[in-house]
Amino acid sequence: MRILMFCLLFFLGHATGDDYKLGAGDQIQIMVYGEADLTTQVKVNKSGVISFPFLSDIVVTGISSKNLANKITNGLRGDYLIDPQVMVSIVQYRPFFIHGQVKRPGGYPFQEDLTLDKAIAIAGGLAARASKSSWNITRLIAGKKMVLEGNVASVILPDDIIEIEQSFF
Known part of the structure; x- marks a missing residue:
């Protein structure tokens, strides 16, 4: 045992690191290269949801920052940007x-x-x-x-x- x-x-x-799963209370920064209006810093609320411009609310609890960046990239691609470059970093755990x-x-x-x-x-x-x-x-x-x-x-x-x-x- x-x-x-x-x-x-x-x-x-x-x-x-890359395996860290986001949760309520984490403060994250989302940066979209070349799109200053889409750069934001947000604290994950108790429900594990964040809001991001042009996208509906995103559930982030239990996913890595890399997976969140991919989700935002896919959401912005096509309708809003041709080839978005998204980076998500954890400002405060x-x-x-x-x-x-x-x-x-x-x-x-x-x-x-x-x-x-x-x-x-x-x-x-x-x-x-x-x-x-x-x-x-x-x-x-x-x-x-x-x-x-x-x-x-x-x-x-x-x-x-x-x-x-x-x-x-």
Whole structure:
């Protein structure tokens, strides 16, 4: 079972970059080369939908920025532009959350290559009574909340909830 959890954490930990799936709370910039009027910055709302000129509302939850760029390119091609060049970049990722025995619990902006030890450092470090090993990560996987055991090298993703337990010694 632990091997399965490790493999799952390893696989999900490499979901940044081109594999990163957009979700509510992400702030993205859409640029259409040579079309300043079509350049926009937008935050993905709770419904996972964005509005873009000349196109109907676009559902972006669960797709990569590259797939979104392709969707916009295909939507603009023909009726509006001959050969649109679209780039989508993530301006700000949705946050991760850390609570329990850290000095400054709360929500923090996600950063690429974020591991559990870095997340703890962002939250001010471990509190005096913090466990040195009882760390859990709650993550939404395939629509279900799962609680995973964490260690210093565990990869943290946006929307993760980290719980640092109290030590009994």
